[in-house]
Amino acid sequence: MIEVEHLSKHFTLRAPTGGGGALRSFLSRERRVVRAVDDLSFRVGAGEIVGYLGPNGAGKSTTIKMLTGLLVPTSGDLRVDGVVPWRARRTYVARIGAVFGQRTTLWWDLPVIESLELLGHVYRVPPGRLRSNLREFGELLGLGEFLHTPVRALSLGQRMRADLCAALLHDPHLLFLDEPTIGLDVVAKERIREFVRRVNRERGTTVLLTTHDLADVQKLCRRVMIIDHGRLLYDGDLGALQDRFGGERRLVVDLAEAADVEVEGARVVERDGPRVTLAFRREDVSASDLIRRVTERHAVRDLSVLEPDIEGTVREIYEKNLLGA
Amino acid sequence: MLAHLGLYRRLVLAQVRSQLRYRASFVMDVLAVMVTSGAEFAAVGLVFASFDRVGGWRLGEVAFLYGLVELSFGLMDLVFGGFDPDFMGAAVRRGELDKLLLRPAPLALQVFGSEFQLRRLGKVLVGTLIFALAVSLAGIDWTPAKVLYLPLVVLGMIMFFGGLFVIGGTITFWTVESVQAMNVLTYGGLTLMSYPMTVYTASLRRLFTYVVPAAFLNYYPALYFLGRPDPFGLPGFAPFLAPLVGAFTLAAAFVFWRFGLRHYGSTGT
Ligand SMILES: Nc1ncnc2c1ncn2[C@@H]1O[C@H](COP(=O)(O)OP(=O)(O)OP(=O)(O)O)[C@@H](O)[C@H]1O
Ligand SMILES: [Mg+2]
Numbered sequence: 047m048i049e050v051e052h053l054s055k056h057f058t059l060r061a062p063t064g065g066g067g068a069l070r071s072f073l074s075r076e077r078r079v080v081r082a083v084d085d086l087s088f089r090v091g092a093g094e095i096v097g098y099l100g101p102n103g104a105g106k107s108t109t110i111k112m113l114t115g116l117l118v119p120t121s122g123d124l125r126v127d128g129v130v131p132w133r134a135r136r137t138y139v140a141r142i143g144a145v146f147g148q149r150t151t152l153w154w155d156l157p158v159i160e161s162l163e164l165l166g167h168v169y170r171v172p173p174g175r176l177r178s179n180l181r182e183f184g185e186l187l188g189l190g191e192f193l194h195t196p197v198r199a200l201s202l203g204q205r206m207r208a209d210l211c212a213a214l215l216h217d218p219h220l221l222f223l224d225e226p227t228i229g230l231d232v233v234a235k236e237r238i239r240e241f242v243r244r245v246n247r248e249r250g251t252t253v254l255l256t257t258h259d260l261a262d263v264q265k266l267c268r269r270v271m272i273i274d275h276g277r278l279l280y281d282g283d284l285g286a287l288q289d290r291f292g293g294e295r296r297l298v299v300d301l302a303e304a305a306d307v308e309v310e311g312a313r314v315v316e317r318d319g320p321r322v323t324l325a326f327r328r329e330d331v332s333a334s335d336l337i338r339r340v341t342e343r344h345a346v347r348d349l350s351v352l353e354p355d356i357e358g359t360v361r362e363i364y365e366k367n368l369l370g371a
Numbered sequence: 372m373l374a375h376l377g378l379y380r381r382l383v384l385a386q387v388r389s390q391l392r393y394r395a396s397f398v399m400d401v402l403a404v405m406v407t408s409g410a411e412f413a414a415v416g417l418v419f420a421s422f423d424r425v426g427g428w429r430l431g432e433v434a435f436l437y438g439l440v441e442l443s444f445g446l447m448d449l450v451f452g453g454f455d456p457d458f459m460g461a462a463v464r465r466g467e468l469d470k471l472l473l474r475p476a477p478l479a480l481q482v483f484g485s486e487f488q489l490r491r492l493g494k495v496l497v498g499t500l501i502f503a504l505a506v507s508l509a510g511i512d513w514t515p516a517k518v519l520y521l522p523l524v525v526l527g528m529i530m531f532f533g534g535l536f537v538i539g540g541t542i543t544f545w546t547v548e549s550v551q552a553m554n555v556l557t558y559g560g561l562t563l564m565s566y567p568m569t570v571y572t573a574s575l576r577r578l579f580t581y582v583v584p585a586a587f588l589n590y591y592p593a594l595y596f597l598g599r600p601d602p603f604g605l606p607g608f609a610p611f612l613a614p615l616v617g618a619f620t621l622a623a624a625f626v627f628w629r630f631g632l633r634h635y636g637s638t639g640t
Pocket of ligand 2: 106107108224
């Protein structure tokens, strides 16, 4: 569905040559090139939810702007269903949806429902379809309580929900979300994740999502792409990422009575009375095997498996550029 | 095309509705616009308290120039408000243009439908009143041709000033700071066109005849309506260039707009 090959976007800035102000920098021949996106290649298939991660200034938004046809690439190939986004802007944007978390697409002074209806006309959504989508999304997102409130009076969480609804009214099969949970509280975030998951599952909508909240990724995405300085550092399975870089999973065992636990494929990392914490790697032993080995030898009151902390994993990748870029 | 007009109508109506929702503040806005606009003309009227003529023109004749350009500019401001460089500059910085580009409708149409401020009718109303005063004072010899040509002159000025707005708005794709220079041209032109060309120095007059053809938009048509001879001896068709000058300016402005959009696509905000 999305095919990106050797995609680059370079911005040329006139470097301020210290002092002299705007005119001086305007006149100065010195230029600095920012490689916001640098030789990026990837594919996204229909129905996927892909998490697009990277530290501030990594080039995530720039990528999304190219994918949505707002920016023209400096070089490289970019096609979505065979279409070059910026070449066929109007037909292309009719088939995609986009939410930029920092902004709203709605009319500031209009009640939410009027904004949504207006968008229905902009996208020429057939009236019946508009009504049924409004009903369905309105219910899932809980828009009812503020449908008649002007957008400027909405809370951030309400606004984001309304924006999500707006982005999907015309049944796009591809949805771009640039930091859709930014600034939201835990409950609001959860609601948005649930909604995105549902739209993906029930409508088969492909989703590309950027975020700084790794919980979004953990709850929504199988696949992640990590980018820094415009270059792709990792593209693959979230679980594999954790195995490869995040290291170990943990098994917390509450024994009936304190004992030494020794099992193959795992090592004890913590002991606290009857509670023993074991660390193990996915490739050495599966959680179920490990649990069986433990319960064969010991009387166990309770068990829990902890996945490695993705936050730490990703931080490590950002910091060390582990993948050897 | 029809669908586009339908969308434009909806975009405009939505704004009108939200502006009218706060009726009291809307009325205050309109009054404020009218008072400002009226006070400016009152200052012109004061000059005529001590002078019989200005640049050889009587009060009624100057009011003709003044009212016609005032009402045309007001109408332009209503329709082209989305392109107003001050508005466009802020919109570009806020990423509003991206928002419009993400929608499957012509961009210019959406910009036209993005800032329709009904309070601008205050200026139109004052302009119309001044124009009515002028017509009653100046004793115009109306012919069918004059009656038919008058709306074309207004249209010409709407297109001319609209073109200046589009050009200024496009400049904001590169820089927001340099827009002030464009504003000087637009609002300077508006003021300049409110008085007869005879009050200006020869060099200024030439500038606004041959370089920026503003004189053909209001002054020369006014000579025709008022039945005054042309002191500068231009060909007899000079009064009838207004619609052409307007259409040309607007067309050129939209060529520049397209160019600006290409630049926007390569740099973003
Ligand atoms: N229009 C522009 N002109 C010049 N430089 C730009 C422009 N847009 C982005 N950049 C630069 O390109 C780089 C990537 O920016 P981008 O907004 O894509 O990052 P991001 O990954 O979305 O970051 P964040 O997580 O902070 O949103 C940054 O160094 C930024 O300063
Ligand atoms: Mg960003």
